[in-house]
Amino acid sequence: MNHMPLLRKLLLGxxxxxxxxxxLVPLYDVFCDVTGLNGKxxxxxxxxxxxxxxxxxxxxxxxTHAQSGAPFKVSAQQQSVVxxxxxxxxxxxxxxxxxxxxxxxxxxxxxxxxLAAKYLHKLACFCFDQQTxxxxxQQEYQLRFYVDPALPPEYEELTLSYTLFDISAKHSExxxxxxx
Numbered sequence: 001m002n003h004m005p006l007l008r009k010l011l012l013g014x015x016x017x018x019x020x021x022x023x024l025v026p027l028y029d030v031f032c033d034v035t036g037l038n039g040k041x042x043x044x045x046x047x048x049x050x051x052x053x054x055x056x057x058x059x060x061x062x063x064t065h066a067q068s069g070a071p072f073k074v075s076a077q078q079q080s081v082v083x084x085x086x087x088x089x090x091x092x093x094x095x096x097x098x099x100x101x102x103x104x105x106x107x108x109x110x111x112x113x114x115l116a117a118k119y120l121h122k123l124a125c126f127c128f129d130q131q132t133x134x135x136x137x138q139q140e141y142q143l144r145f146y147v148d149p150a151l152p153p154e155y156e157e158l159t160l161s162y163t164l165f166d167i168s169a170k171h172s173e174x175x176x177x178x179x180x
Contacts, residue, residue: 048123052086053149059083060120060147062091063161064107070166071099072133074107076143085149093126093141097133104170105131107162116155119148130167 060083062076074095083089097103107127111117122128126141133139147158 048088048146050086051149052084054084056153057082057084058147058151058155059157060089060145061157061159062093063159064093064164065161066164067166070105070164071097071103072105072164072166073098074105074162074164083147085147085151088123088144088146091143091145093143094138095126095131095133095141096138097136100135101168102132102134103166103168105133106165106167107131108165110161110163112159112161113155116151116158119151119155120158120160121146121148127162 059080061080062078064074064076066072066074072095074093077092077094081089081091095105097105107125109122109125109127111120122143122145124142124144126143131139131141143160145160
């Protein structure tokens with residue numbers, strides 16, 4: 001019996017599955033960019049708005065969630081703000097490291113509804129940088145943002161969510177040096 005044609009088909013099938021799996025992440029990113037899904041706002045620092053739309057208001061709410069096991073508590077001092085598109089807003093977040101060791105926190109933002117993510121512009125955000133918090137340290141961070149006046153009128157409410165990750169393992173040597 002000649003098993004070579006079957007072996008060749010199985011090998012080609014395996015290679016095709018590997019290539020497809022390898023391409024999923026870039027394909028997903030392209031899909032999200034095209035459809036506006038996933039609510040990933042820009043991580044670039046925005047420029048200040050040139051105009052304000054005084055004819056309408058948008059409610060922006062804030063939520064935070066720590067990765068399972070991450071020893072951080074972060075909350076906005078205002079759960080929501082009502083803004084005019086183009087108007088600069090300032091919200092203060094209180095952050096705490098609840099562990100007895102120095103930790104590095106990274107906040108990853110997302111916006112809901114996802115299609116509105118490109119209309120929320122941040123000029124200052126603790127999510128732009130990794131934040132080092134000493135053991136049991138509390139810190140305040142400011143978010144300066146505006147909602148783009150080009151936001152379609154059907155969007156009257158946005159939610160800016162932050163997921164907090166403990167990335168201390170990537171910075172273990174610098175944390176030991178800082179603790180000395």
